[in-house]
Amino acid sequence: MSDILEKIKKIDDLPTLPAVAMEALSLAHAPNVSIAKLSEVIHKDPPLATKMLKMANSSFYKRGDKPVETIQRAITILGLSEIINITSSVTVLSTFTSKKGFIWESFWDHCVATAIVARTMARKIRMETQGREFVGGLLHDIGKIVLDYTVRDEFNKALDLSITRDCPLYEAEQEILGTSHMEVGALLAQRWNLPDYLSDIIRWHHAPEKSQFKPMTALISIADLLAKAKQLSYGGDTLSFVLADQAGWQVLLEHRYPMDELDLERITFEMDSLADTVRDYIKSVSE
Numbered sequence: 001m002s003d004i005l006e007k008i009k010k011i012d013d014l015p016t017l018p019a020v021a022m023e024a025l026s027l028a029h030a031p032n033v034s035i036a037k038l039s040e041v042i043h044k045d046p047p048l049a050t051k052m053l054k055m056a057n058s059s060f061y062k063r064g065d066k067p068v069e070t071i072q073r074a075i076t077i078l079g080l081s082e083i084i085n086i087t088s089s090v091t092v093l094s095t096f097t098s099k100k101g102f103i104w105e106s107f108w109d110h111c112v113a114t115a116i117v118a119r120t121m122a123r124k125i126r127m128e129t130q131g132r133e134f135v136g137g138l139l140h141d142i143g144k145i146v147l148d149y150t151v152r153d154e155f156n157k158a159l160d161l162s163i164t165r166d167c168p169l170y171e172a173e174q175e176i177l178g179t180s181h182m183e184v185g186a187l188l189a190q191r192w193n194l195p196d197y198l199s200d201i202i203r204w205h206h207a208p209e210k211s212q213f214k215p216m217t218a219l220i221s222i223a224d225l226l227a228k229a230k231q232l233s234y235g236g237d238t239l240s241f242v243l244a245d246q247a248g249w250q251v252l253l254e255h256r257y258p259m260d261e262l263d264l265e266r267i268t269f270e271m272d273s274l275a276d277t278v279r280d281y282i283k284s285v286s287e
């Protein structure tokens with residue numbers, strides 16, 4: 001095992017999973033969650049409640065002209081599972097970003113863009129996801145935050161190397177750190193007891209053929225590439241690729257998803273118009 005991975009394993013002061021996220025995640029498995037119970041959980045965390053309301057009023061979710069003024073109403077509009085998913089992922093991400101005292105802007109952009117593209121794709125190829133594609137998109141690169149938090153100098157070297165060599169960041173990480181954001185992210189997922197599908201996406205989003213949740217991880221891997229292709233990324237990850245050559249594309253074809261429904265030109269075109277939605281969404285969760 002790499003020294004750095006060993007080092008990260010021994011760090012005791014990695015942030016703990018926020019109580020609200022833990023509660024929201026456990027509610028996700030409860031069969032009969034009520035709106036009242038969920039809004040009670042959210043109300044325990046006033047900044048989160050404010051974020052939820054801002055989100056429900058952002059252009060991504062907004063329906064009609066009336067502003068959404070209560071959490072109950074937000075839950076009705078966004079749906080129970082969407083609120084549970086978003087509550088958990090947003091609190092997870094802000095655990096790190098708030099500790100650093102600033103929002104890592106381009107990182108957020110990339111996470112949110114991946115989540116939104118994954119959702120758009122899932123709808124087009126009619127994949128049943130229960131909103132998990134959105135959480136997966138938001139959290140797939142969480143290992144990068146851990147690396148930045150724990151071994152910043154080395155991680156910056158890896159970022160530089162990926163730019164000068166024009167290679168994927170995970171390759172540069174492997175060379176400089178002897179580990180990768182996938183491995184480190186999976187470690188955090190395990191420590192936090194995140195659901196299996198999530199740790200699997202985090203671990204295998206650059207090699208979806210090895211995932212236990214292949215179609216879902218493949219979906220995230222393609223969404224990740226498309227988000228990068230639209231330059232909603234940071235670091236030197238390579239931007240040129242042929243989709244049909246991607247493992248994720250092959251996995252989705254093997255699982256009989258109608259990939260011909262995925263008109264990529266239209267999706268990339270739609271992504272241009274989604275960019276504003278992405279920014280609006282980010283604003284709603286990061287202020």
Ligand SMILES: [Fe+2]
Pocket residue numbers: 140141181205206
């Ligand atoms: Fe990644």
Ligand SMILES: [Fe+2]
Pocket residue numbers: 110114140141224
């Ligand atoms: Fe990514």
